[in-house]
Amino acid sequence: MKVSHWKKNKNHALKAQSARLLPAAACACAEERGPLEGSERSGKSQSAGGPRARRGAQPGPGARPQSTLCRTGTLTGLHWACWDTRSVPSSPEMLRGKRVIVTGASSGIGEQVAYHLARMEAHLLLTARTEAKLQKVVERCLELGAASARYVSGSMEDTTFPAVVVREKLLCFLMLGGLDMLILNHIGYSYFNYFNGDVGQVRKLLETNFLSYVAMTVSALPMLKESEGSIVVVSSVAGKIGSPFAASYSATKFALEGFFSSLRHEFIIDKVNVSITLCILGYINTGKLSIAGRKLQTPQLSRWCLWQPLHLTLLLLPSLSSWLPRKRRASHLPRHPQHASAQGGVRAGNHQERGAAPAGAALPTRGGEQPAPPPEHSP
Numbered sequence: 001m002k003v004s005h006w007k008k009n010k011n012h013a014l015k016a017q018s019a020r021l022l023p024a025a026a027c028a029c030a031e032e033r034g035p036l037e038g039s040e041r042s043g044k045s046q047s048a049g050g051p052r053a054r055r056g057a058q059p060g061p062g063a064r065p066q067s068t069l070c071r072t073g074t075l076t077g078l079h080w081a082c083w084d085t086r087s088v089p090s091s092p093e094m095l096r097g098k099r100v101i102v103t104g105a106s107s108g109i110g111e112q113v114a115y116h117l118a119r120m121e122a123h124l125l126l127t128a129r130t131e132a133k134l135q136k137v138v139e140r141c142l143e144l145g146a147a148s149a150r151y152v153s154g155s156m157e158d159t160t161f162p163a164v165v166v167r168e169k170l171l172c173f174l175m176l177g178g179l180d181m182l183i184l185n186h187i188g189y190s191y192f193n194y195f196n197g198d199v200g201q202v203r204k205l206l207e208t209n210f211l212s213y214v215a216m217t218v219s220a221l222p223m224l225k226e227s228e229g230s231i232v233v234v235s236s237v238a239g240k241i242g243s244p245f246a247a248s249y250s251a252t253k254f255a256l257e258g259f260f261s262s263l264r265h266e267f268i269i270d271k272v273n274v275s276i277t278l279c280i281l282g283y284i285n286t287g288k289l290s291i292a293g294r295k296l297q298t299p300q301l302s303r304w305c306l307w308q309p310l311h312l313t314l315l316l317l318p319s320l321s322s323w324l325p326r327k328r329r330a331s332h333l334p335r336h337p338q339h340a341s342a343q344g345g346v347r348a349g350n351h352q353e354r355g356a357a358p359a360g361a362a363l364p365t366r367g368g369e370q371p372a373p374p375p376e377h378s379p
């Protein structure tokens with residue numbers, strides 16, 4: 001997992017903690033997944049602060065040993081590993097009493113992040129669409145030791161919802177004085193298959209996976225500036241490298257990278273002491289993945305995950321070769337430029353080549369279809 005992380009000394013510890021929260025939580029979720037239930041959509045919110053239950057009395061989901069799947073997922077993430085906070089000491093106390101919003105907290109990684117924060121005794125506001133699931137997660141958070149936990153249910157497809165969440169946060173935390181951390185994690189439904197030309201679907205996914213992140217940030221920023229807090233954006237390898245069957249999803253994750261990396265620079269220029277952390281996760285089995293319409297079963301999935309680092313390396317090979325000295329590269333090229341593009345090959349100055357599948361890579365193809373003819377080469 002790569003954590004692209006800007007931090008300042010003042011809130012150093014809190015930011016270090018946000019960087020550590022994700023890998024641990026992400027690993028934990030590999031074992032804890034239940035099947036997805038139907039979702040309810042509503043705008044209701046529910047408070048469940050109340051008395052604190054036994055802290056750490058039972059080992060929580062995150063306390064279980066990591067599965068092979070989760071280790072391989074993390075391993076892939078490690079391709080990007082780059083913690084700049086590794087030397088900073090961190091401990092659960094750093095988040096004690098901190099006020100945190102977690103989006104997409106009814107299942108998967110968001111749910112596990114909520115449990116980790118609960119063990120660290122943070123105040124939590126969780127969001128997602130399915131009220132019934134949120135209720136259970138809130139209860140569990142209180143059992144695990146959260147200082148307080150509540151939820152707001154609603155859909156991030158609704159453009160007014162981000163403001164509702166933050167207003168809710170503002171109201172309920174008024175006496176606590178604001179917000180310390182915003183963890184943006186939710187994603188809308190994506191099909192993982194060939195892109196089917198549905199522009200409306202791309203637009204909808206951009207709304208849920210990207211624009212709502214921007215809207216949440218805008219609404220929360222005044223409070224985060226006040227507390228010199230942190231924004232944590234959960235992203236993906238698919239937001240760094242294009243891979244097949246994920247065109248729309250990948251686009252939303254690339255958008256996050258562009259927006260938040262740029263915003264981080266602006267914060268530095270403006271001396272805004274709010275950190276932005278982009279978490280680049282590799283595959284983590286939350287039990288939901290189907291590719292090209294096929295639901296992957298666990299043994300298939302383990303094999304697939306074990307090979308994932310190899311796939312990564314294979315797919316990166318063309319990019320690596322483009323960094324070789326020009327002369328050596330040229331000797332491997334077919335003489336005719338048309339051949340070069342038809343093979344996804346290397347042409348000097350052509351950015352498209354980066355990440356292109358190497359010739360012979362075992363990627364699925366559409367039966368019988370030929371690749372589109374390359375454009376005419378104009379000298």
Ligand SMILES: NC(=O)C1=CN([C@@H]2O[C@H](COP(=O)(O)OP(=O)(O)OC[C@H]3O[C@@H](n4cnc5c(N)ncnc54)[C@H](OP(=O)(O)O)[C@@H]3O)[C@@H](O)[C@H]2O)C=CC1
Nearest residue numbers: 104106107108109128129130155156186187236281283284
């Ligand atoms: N799992 C993986 O392999 C990887 C995941 N990631 C990233 O990690 C993050 C979490 O992923 P993961 O845990 O797998 O996802 P899940 O599908 O398990 O969870 C998604 C969460 O978002 C909520 N959600 C879905 N649609 C909406 C909506 N329209 N409005 C509001 N909330 C919504 C869901 O709850 P509900 O249905 O109740 O609304 C759920 O809580 C994502 O950002 C993903 O991109 C990155 C790389 C790999």
Ligand SMILES: CC(C)CCC[C@@H](C)[C@H]1CC[C@H]2[C@@H]3C(=O)C=C4C[C@@H](O)CC[C@]4(C)[C@H]3CC[C@]12C
Nearest residue numbers: 236237238241243246282283288289311312315
């Ligand atoms: C260079 C390539 C070989 C790397 C390919 C990595 C691919 C296979 C990895 C990188 C990011 C991964 C997806 C992801 O980010 C989020 C989710 C949502 C979750 O609910 C179900 C799993 C899913 C679809 C992951 C599926 C596998 C993806 C596409």
